[in-house]
Amino acid sequence: xxxxxxxxxxxxxxxxxxxxxxxxxxxxxxxxxxxxxxxxxxxxxxxxxxxxxxxxxxxxxxxxxxxxxxxxxxxxxxxxxxxxxxxxxxxxxxxxxxxxxxxxxxxxxxxxxxxxxxxxxxxxxxxxxxxxxxxxxxxxxxxxxxxxxxxxxxxxxxxxxxxxxxxxxxxxxxxxxxxxxxxxxxxxxxxxxxxxxxxxxxxxxxxxxxxxxxxxxxxxxxxxxxxxxxxxxxxxxxxxxxxxxxxxxxxxxxxxxxxxxxxxxxxxxxxxxxxxxxxxxxxxxxxxxxxxxxxxxxxxxxxxxxxxxxxxxxxxxxxxxxxxxxxxxxxxxxxxxxxxxxxxxxxxxxxxxxxxxxxxxxxxxxxxxxxxxxxxxxxxxxxxxxxxxxxxxxxxxxxxxxxxxxxxxxxxxxxxxxxxxxxxxxxxxxxxx
Numbered sequence: 001x002x003x004x005x006x007x008x009x010x011x012x013x014x015x016x017x018x019x020x021x022x023x024x025x026x027x028x029x030x031x032x033x034x035x036x037x038x039x040x041x042x043x044x045x046x047x048x049x050x051x052x053x054x055x056x057x058x059x060x061x062x063x064x065x066x067x068x069x070x071x072x073x074x075x076x077x078x079x080x081x082x083x084x085x086x087x088x089x090x091x092x093x094x095x096x097x098x099x100x101x102x103x104x105x106x107x108x109x110x111x112x113x114x115x116x117x118x119x120x121x122x123x124x125x126x127x128x129x130x131x132x133x134x135x136x137x138x139x140x141x142x143x144x145x146x147x148x149x150x151x152x153x154x155x156x157x158x159x160x161x162x163x164x165x166x167x168x169x170x171x172x173x174x175x176x177x178x179x180x181x182x183x184x185x186x187x188x189x190x191x192x193x194x195x196x197x198x199x200x201x202x203x204x205x206x207x208x209x210x211x212x213x214x215x216x217x218x219x220x221x222x223x224x225x226x227x228x229x230x231x232x233x234x235x236x237x238x239x240x241x242x243x244x245x246x247x248x249x250x251x252x253x254x255x256x257x258x259x260x261x262x263x264x265x266x267x268x269x270x271x272x273x274x275x276x277x278x279x280x281x282x283x284x285x286x287x288x289x290x291x292x293x294x295x296x297x298x299x300x301x302x303x304x305x306x307x308x309x310x311x312x313x314x315x316x317x318x319x320x321x322x323x324x325x326x327x328x329x330x331x332x333x334x335x336x337x338x339x340x341x342x343x344x345x346x347x348x349x350x351x352x353x354x355x356x357x358x359x360x361x362x363x364x365x366x367x368x369x370x371x372x373x374x375x376x377x378x379x380x381x382x383x384x385x386x387x388x389x390x391x392x393x394x395x396x397x398x399x400x401x402x403x404x405x406x407x408x409x410x411x412x413x414x415x416x417x418x419x420x421x422x423x424x425x426x427x428x429x430x431x432x433x
């Protein structure tokens with residue numbers, strides 16, 4: 001009998017028009033908006049004008065900055081975060097990283113590419129991404145997986161979906177090298193050895209590689225203008241000007257900027273002529289080459305921390321006289337600055353430990369840049385070169401609330417950026433001490 005009654009009731013419900021079913025009563029009270037947070041530091045470095053503004057505050061609502069300045073009105077229910085003694089500034093942006101590498105004094109580059117399973121490298125990259133974020137770098141341009149295929153695309157998606165913590169990523173996937181020019185090398189010539197980047201030869205192949213990598217998820221295209229053909233040799237130009245020009249045109253047609261590894265004068269000349277957006281390393285630059293970069297607005301990512309780290313792995317203790325590679329790197333930076341070349345802050349992290357990204361900033365100051373210049377390069381400067389300036393890179397109303405607080409004043413002591421007290425990404429506090 002009970003079963004029959006239930007069946008009758010279900011039949012009546014199915015036959016009842018939707019308009020006859022009473023609607024649920026409206027929720028009482030006004031709809032609640034996004035939560036607000038008021039950050040009250042000792043001062044604000046906005047990433048643009050190069051000074052710390054004492055007494056300024058920042059109001060965040062949801063994922064965005066809504067107000068900046070002194071004595072801000074506070075909406076009811078706002079959470080107040082006191083950052084007495086700290087400087088609030090934009091989240092820093094790593095301009096040249098490799099999340100799928102770890103320091104070469106732990107495992108050589110060859111062994112990472114040839115012997116470490118992809119799952120292991122991906123697990124490391126997850127840990128590296130978290131360390132990067134907690135170090136105050138809320139965004140990163142990752143310039144190649146070095147043999148880990150398109151795993152950076154998946155890592156980026158995992159971060160974006162909130163599965164794992166990390167900086168917002170702009171990825172370059174496999175990168176592109178001239179056939180036979182990259183590595184690993186030194187094996188039986190008849191055996192196909194996995195390479196650290198995608199090999200090409202000729203205009204058609206390089207254009208196909210550009211399009212293939214973009215289709216797979218590349219935000220940037222990374223080209224190697226030069227490299228060592230054999231171990232122990234000096235770097236030489238590898239990709240031809242015609243190849244690079246075609247690659248840059250294909251990338252730009254797809255709305256993707258191009259970063260070019262170039263350590264030689266000829267590699268840099270070809271990168272400039274081809275229309276590269278940034279040049280990485282630039283060790284072989286001359287006054288004439290840097291003048292050409294400045295005229296075209298091409299940024300240099302000098303990667304001082306990479307030459308510093310590799311020299312230390314070979315036994316250098318950091319004292320003067322510095323090894324030749326370090327001196328060349330410092331001298332090329334000074335030439336670039338004198339020529340007015342914009343500087344992208346990026347250390348080639350992965351060669352050295354992730355989470356120690358600020359090492360590059362300290363070395364830039366040591367090589368002659370003012371702390372405020374370096375801070376701008378790591379925030380609004382990198383946002384500009386990475387085509388993110390409409391979203392982040394400054395403490396400004398309307399931008400995404402990617403913010404950090406550091407102990408002390410980094411405009412007087414750049415080492416303050418190593419002492420991160422708070423990290424906020426998209427308006428959410430990721431860490432606070």
